[in-house]
Every structure is written in structure tokens, then in C-alpha cells.
Amino acid sequence: MQTEIKIGDTVYRIKIEEIGGNTLKVEVNDKEYFFDKNELRQPGFTGFFPENVDLAAKENGVIPREKVEKEIKSPLAGTVSSIAIKVGQEIKAGERVMTLIAMKMENEIVAEGYGKIKEIKVKENQFVDNGDILIILE
Amino acid sequence: MKNLTRRPADKIINYKTLSSTNSKAKDLAQKGTDPWTVIVAEKQTGGYGRKKAAWSSPKGGLYFSVILPKSNIDDLQTLTVLAAFICAKTIKENFNLEPFIKLPNDVWINGKKVGGILTENIIGKDVKTSVMGIGLNTNVRKFPKDLENIATSLKIESGKDTDNRKILKQIIKQLREQLKTISE
Numbered sequence: 001m002q003t004e005i006k007i008g009d010t011v012y013r014i015k016i017e018e019i020g021g022n023t024l025k026v027e028v029n030d031k032e033y034f035f036d037k038n039e040l041r042q043p044g045f046t047g048f049f050p051e052n053v054d055l056a057a058k059e060n061g062v063i064p065r066e067k068v069e070k071e072i073k074s075p076l077a078g079t080v081s082s083i084a085i086k087v088g089q090e091i092k093a094g095e096r097v098m099t100l101i102a103m104k105m106e107n108e109i110v111a112e113g114y115g116k117i118k119e120i121k122v123k124e125n126q127f128v129d130n131g132d133i134l135i136i137l138e
Numbered sequence: 139m140k141n142l143t144r145r146p147a148d149k150i151i152n153y154k155t156l157s158s159t160n161s162k163a164k165d166l167a168q169k170g171t172d173p174w175t176v177i178v179a180e181k182q183t184g185g186y187g188r189k190k191a192a193w194s195s196p197k198g199g200l201y202f203s204v205i206l207p208k209s210n211i212d213d214l215q216t217l218t219v220l221a222a223f224i225c226a227k228t229i230k231e232n233f234n235l236e237p238f239i240k241l242p243n244d245v246w247i248n249g250k251k252v253g254g255i256l257t258e259n260i261i262g263k264d265v266k267t268s269v270m271g272i273g274l275n276t277n278v279r280k281f282p283k284d285l286e287n288i289a290t291s292l293k294i295e296s297g298k299d300t301d302n303r304k305i306l307k308q309i310i311k312q313l314r315e316q317l318k319t320i321s322e
Contacts, residue, residue, distance in 0.1 A: 096260075
């Protein structure tokens with residue numbers, strides 16, 4: 001969907017599209033903003049930015065605050081085959097944190113929000129259960 | 139009047155060469171490409187199986203990945219196992235060969251690997267994207283020395299040429315039918 005809105009003397013070109021199942025991409029004058037659709041139903045929803053948006057854009061953006069995660073839990077039972085992050089690293093929504101081999105498939109586990117890695121609770125080749133905490137974030 | 143119940147045609151995107159059809163499919167899936175889009179490469183330069191084990195992909199073989207619709211993880215697992223069965227069944231029906239399913243994801247003929255399946259999911263709190271890659275050694279005439287005792291092809295086993303397009307369509311059709319059955 002594409003439309004134009006005029007506020008005062010400024011014209012905003014707005015384009016909204018669905019990417020993947022749960023994400024909405026909103027373009028305002030060629031700047032891209034991403035929203036988790038599930039959160040749009042809640043008051044005071046937060047959005048998230050793609051990797052290529054810099055800090056200044058974030059601060060000036062339409063989204064008031066970042067979505068911060070406290071921990072990342074395993075969404076399924078499986079064996080950790082590789083860990084893609086380090087303690088102290090900042091991660092963004094959509095960033096791969098580890099890969100689990102489970103249920104005869106390879107599963108990339110991605111962050112749902114922003115955060116800084118405080119502790120990695122698992123090691124490579126370790127078996128984890130559904131719901132086990134993989135990563136604690138600051 | 140438009141018939142809304144008609145199944146949309148499979149969208150097949152062909153490439154001469156890709157590093158990996160699964161990597162390409164994952165990339166497209168994340169950008170919102172429709173489910174059941176199929177990525178085909180005549181050869182792969184970095185084809186891989188589980189745990190990133192290399193999958194030799196010279197020209198002649200059938201290498202493709204399917205962007206799967208959003209499904210729950212149990213159904214994706216079942217579909218992965220069924221995919222090996224579908225490949226074996228398709229080989230059996232088109233050639234006078236007796237494939238053997240090496241669980242979970244491989245198809246063997248006469249003790250050598252002829253095909254493999256790798257499903258890769260991207261998961262946050264729920265499944266975001268799923269792609270299934272299938273590699274079948276169809277018209278591969280010869281394997282390098284280090285693989286010739288463990289890999290084979292339909293050409294080597296039957297002497298016949300494979301119509302890769304026809305086999306591809308048969309497999310996709312069955313995957314669609316099976317996923318519909320298990321997710322209901």
C-alpha cells in the first residue's frame with residue numbers, strides 16, 4: 001500500500017508492506033522502519049530497525065524506543081551446532097545468535113529484539129530442551 | 139469469474155550457477171517471497187548438507203530449494219522425512235531402481251548416496267521462514283575419485299537420462315499434497 005500525507009508544508013510518501021509473516025515494513029520518504037505485527041495490537045508498541053539504519057536515524061525516527069529482550073530461550077529441543085555471538089556483543093532483531101540441529105533440520109535461532117549479550121548459557125554440541133535459556137541479555 | 143480455489147502455479151526460478159539453492163531461498167524467503175517458490179540451479183559451487191557437509195553439485199544433477207509456507211515445527215519435521223520418501227518413490231516410479239531411505243534425510247541406491255534433503259528454519263519465538271533443499275544426482279556421469287565409492291547417480295545406476303524438470307514437478311506436487319495432509 002502506498003500513500004502520501006501532507007503535514008504542514010511537508011509531504012510524506014508512505015509505503016507499507018508485509019515482509020515475512022510477522023513483520024511490517026513502513027517506508028517514510030525512503031527511510032525504512034520495521035514493526036512486529038503482533039505488537040501493533042498493543043498500546044505503546046515498539047518497533048525495530050534494520051541493521052543498516054544508524055543511531056542518528058534511530059534517535060530521529062518515528063519509533064520512540066527500542067524493543068529490548070532480557071533473555072533468549074530455545075524454541076525447540078536440539079543440539080547446539082554453532083554459536084554466532086560473543087559476550088558483550090550487541091544484537092539486533094533478526095540477527096542469528098546460534099544454530100540448533102533439531103528434529104532432522106537445521107534451525108537458525110534469531111533475536112526478536114535488541115540487547116547486549118551478558119551471558120551465553122550453552123556450549124557447542126550441548127543438548128538443550130524447549131524453553132531452556134540460551135542467552136541472557138543486559 | 140476468477141476461480142479462487144484454483145491452486146496457483148508453482149513459481150520456478152532458474153539459475154545457471156548458485157553457491158547454494160538453500161542460501162538463495164533463505165534470502166528470498168526473508169524478503170517475503172511467496173511460499174512454494176522453487177529455486178533451481180544447474181550447478182552449485184557451495185552446496186551443503188547437514189552440519190554444512192559439502193554436497194558435490196556438478197552440472198547434470200537436480201538441485202533445488204523450496205520456500206515452504208509457515209508451518210509448525212512438527213509438521214516441518216514430518217515433511218522432511220516424507221521428502222526422502224517422496225524422492226525415493228519418484229525414482230522408483232520413473233526408473234527401474236530400488237532406492238533405500240537412509241533416515242533421516244538421504245536416499246541411497248546400491249549402498250551409495252543418490253540424494254539428500256536439508257530443511258533449514260529461521261526461528262525467533264516462532265518459525266519465521268523455512269526452506270527445504272533437495273539434491274538428486276540425476277544426470278551426473280562420473281564422480282571424483284574421493285566420492286565414487288559413496289555417491290552414485292540415476293545415470294550410473296540405470297543408464298538412462300533424467301528429465302530434471304519433470305522429476306522436479308513431480309516432487310513439488312507431492313510435497314504440496316503431503317504438507318496439506320499433515321497440517322490438517
